[in-house]
Amino acid sequence: MNRSAALTGSLLPWIIPALAVILWTVLTKTGIIPGYLLPAPTEIIRTGYFYIFGEPGQAPYAGRFVGDALASVSRVFLGFFLATLAGFPLGIISGRVSPVHSLFNTVINSLRAVPGITWLPLALVWFGIGMKTTVFLVALAAFFPIYLNTLSGARGINPQLLRAGAMMGVGRLRGSFSILIPSCMPHIITGLRLGLGISWAYLVLGELTGVPDGLGAVIMDARMLGRVDMIIVGMILIAIVGRTSDVLLVAALKGSLRSARRMA
Amino acid sequence: MKTDHTAWYNANGQAGALLEVSHLSKSYDMNGSQQVILENISLCAAPSEMVCIVGRSGCGKTTLLNILAGFDTPSSGSAVMNGELIRRPGPDRCVVFQEDTLFPWLTVQENIAFGLKGILKNPYRKREVDRFLELVGLENFRYYLPGEISGGMKQRVALARVLIIRPQVLLMDEPFASLDYHTRRQMQDLLISLWEDLGHTVIFVTHDIDEAITLADEIVIMETAPGRIREKLTVPLARPRKAEQSDYIFFRKKILGMYENPGNVRGSDGNRQDEPRTQFNGGR
Numbered sequence: 001m002n003r004s005a006a007l008t009g010s011l012l013p014w015i016i017p018a019l020a021v022i023l024w025t026v027l028t029k030t031g032i033i034p035g036y037l038l039p040a041p042t043e044i045i046r047t048g049y050f051y052i053f054g055e056p057g058q059a060p061y062a063g064r065f066v067g068d069a070l071a072s073v074s075r076v077f078l079g080f081f082l083a084t085l086a087g088f089p090l091g092i093i094s095g096r097v098s099p100v101h102s103l104f105n106t107v108i109n110s111l112r113a114v115p116g117i118t119w120l121p122l123a124l125v126w127f128g129i130g131m132k133t134t135v136f137l138v139a140l141a142a143f144f145p146i147y148l149n150t151l152s153g154a155r156g157i158n159p160q161l162l163r164a165g166a167m168m169g170v171g172r173l174r175g176s177f178s179i180l181i182p183s184c185m186p187h188i189i190t191g192l193r194l195g196l197g198i199s200w201a202y203l204v205l206g207e208l209t210g211v212p213d214g215l216g217a218v219i220m221d222a223r224m225l226g227r228v229d230m231i232i233v234g235m236i237l238i239a240i241v242g243r244t245s246d247v248l249l250v251a252a253l254k255g256s257l258r259s260a261r262r263m264a
Numbered sequence: 265m266k267t268d269h270t271a272w273y274n275a276n277g278q279a280g281a282l283l284e285v286s287h288l289s290k291s292y293d294m295n296g297s298q299q300v301i302l303e304n305i306s307l308c309a310a311p312s313e314m315v316c317i318v319g320r321s322g323c324g325k326t327t328l329l330n331i332l333a334g335f336d337t338p339s340s341g342s343a344v345m346n347g348e349l350i351r352r353p354g355p356d357r358c359v360v361f362q363e364d365t366l367f368p369w370l371t372v373q374e375n376i377a378f379g380l381k382g383i384l385k386n387p388y389r390k391r392e393v394d395r396f397l398e399l400v401g402l403e404n405f406r407y408y409l410p411g412e413i414s415g416g417m418k419q420r421v422a423l424a425r426v427l428i429i430r431p432q433v434l435l436m437d438e439p440f441a442s443l444d445y446h447t448r449r450q451m452q453d454l455l456i457s458l459w460e461d462l463g464h465t466v467i468f469v470t471h472d473i474d475e476a477i478t479l480a481d482e483i484v485i486m487e488t489a490p491g492r493i494r495e496k497l498t499v500p501l502a503r504p505r506k507a508e509q510s511d512y513i514f515f516r517k518k519i520l521g522m523y524e525n526p527g528n529v530r531g532s533d534g535n536r537q538d539e540p541r542t543q544f545n546g547g548r
Contacts, residue, residue, distance in 0.1 A: 160365040163335055168379035168429060169355035178378075182369045259369035262409060 095154020
């Protein structure tokens with residue numbers, strides 16, 4: 001690839017976003033789209049700046065970002081952690097022990113057929129508004145991709161690898177940790193990433209119900225006050241934090257597990 | 265260095281046999297009908313003996329090897345190692361598989377060290393790994409992953425990772441079948457030299473008659489559907505064996521003749537284990 005082609009290649013992905021921002025600016029500045037439906041990009045930037053870097057009291061929502069982000073991240077982390085704690089071992093065991101698979105598979109797939117959102121009313125009755133409901137929804141939603149991907153990885157392992165371990169005198173327990181889990185690492189990573197992604201979706205759902213803090217809560221609060229600029233800032237920040245958490249998850253896995261480093 | 269590979273230790277499984285298979289049969293239930301894979305197999309291997317099992321695809325030789333490895337169980341008859349019935353896989357009987365079964369997330373040297381974990385501590389383990397890396401000629405590839413080396417190198421790693429735990433019996437299931445001609449010849453030479461160094465018994469399954477003649481102390485010829493032993497031959501040729509030698513060629517003709525004229529060797533009662541062994545003297 002020559003230099004100009006490389007340049008075009010690196011510019012190409014930014015053309016559509018740039019055009020969109022230009023179009024957005026034109027439409028809002030000329031008043032074709034009124035500000036109460038879609039504020040101008042400059043307004044979004046100003047609101048975002050105050051939200052992240054401002055002093056509390058300086059403007060509505062100013063300086064609340066760190067507290068909201070911490071609240072949301074801790075809910076996602078806790079829910080995702082619980083989902084992993086249940087989904088990963090269950091997926092591994094179901095993948096290798098067929099009675100366990102028979103025992104759980106129908107139940108889990110039936111539960112999966114229930115849309116996650118429909119758990120919300122029940123969760124509100126059980127846990128009330130706040131942390132517990134949000135964590136419950138996140139954990140429930142993240143469980144399925146983690147479980148299902150780990151399961152398919154464990155079921156799909158080349159049986160000759162396990163045989164190779166057995167003939168070298170590796171017992172079942174050590175074989176599970178040193179052969180089974182590393183060999184399905186690509187599936188496990190996929191499951192964890194999908195689970196974390198869906199965690200953010202269900203975080204917002206849980207926070208929309210009226211908790212005082214969190215990125216989802218801010219969006220819902222801003223809707224009631226007609227602050228479309230703040231809604232958009234919240235959406236963008238959730239995207240950024242969500243994507244960052246995905247990058248960190250992959251980096252942590254690759255940093256700590258050589259099978260993740262070498263196979264994914 | 266062993267001196268006399270041509271010695272015939274034991275024909276019928278008396279004292280001295282390390283591995284002994286007697287009247288072993290294996291059948292599977294397929295769609296309600298019994299499919300006989302192996303029928304009345306008896307053979308044995310002495311310590312440090314190289315036995316090649318030759319047969320066409322589908323003669324059950326892989327099934328036989330799986331039973332010896334402990335991955336599968338016979339329907340009747342027995343497979344005995346050191347006087348004990350083989351029930352499960354164990355490090356005294358290691359397998360080199362036909363396809364690549366290295367652990368793809370481990371480097372060459374980590375794959376070779378795998379079986380020693382928990383058995384040998386460092387620095388002794390590292391020393392052993394170094395020694396076996398050198399034995400199979402992969403010192404310069406120790407940090408490579410299996411996905412980054414050739415098929416021949418992979419089989420060298422597969423050999424090293426099992427030989428390092430000193431199995432009494434090395435079971436090989438057409439390990440060189442997917443390699444090109446020259447690599448296959450190299451691997452055969454390597455196998456012989458490792459075997460001469462380490463003195464394990466080898467049960468080598470192949471469909472390649474030349475490979476069997478090149479390697480074996482004893483050749484067991486199997487026939488197909490159901491898998492039965494047609495003939496056992498002792499190969500009295502001195503090593504290294506060359507395919508151009510006249511006695512080698514004579515041997516190959518004999519074996520090919522058996523394939524072309526079935527029924528001229530055995531009776532109809534299927535009980536060939538009590539027949540006198542056919543001895544070839546290499547045409548001399």
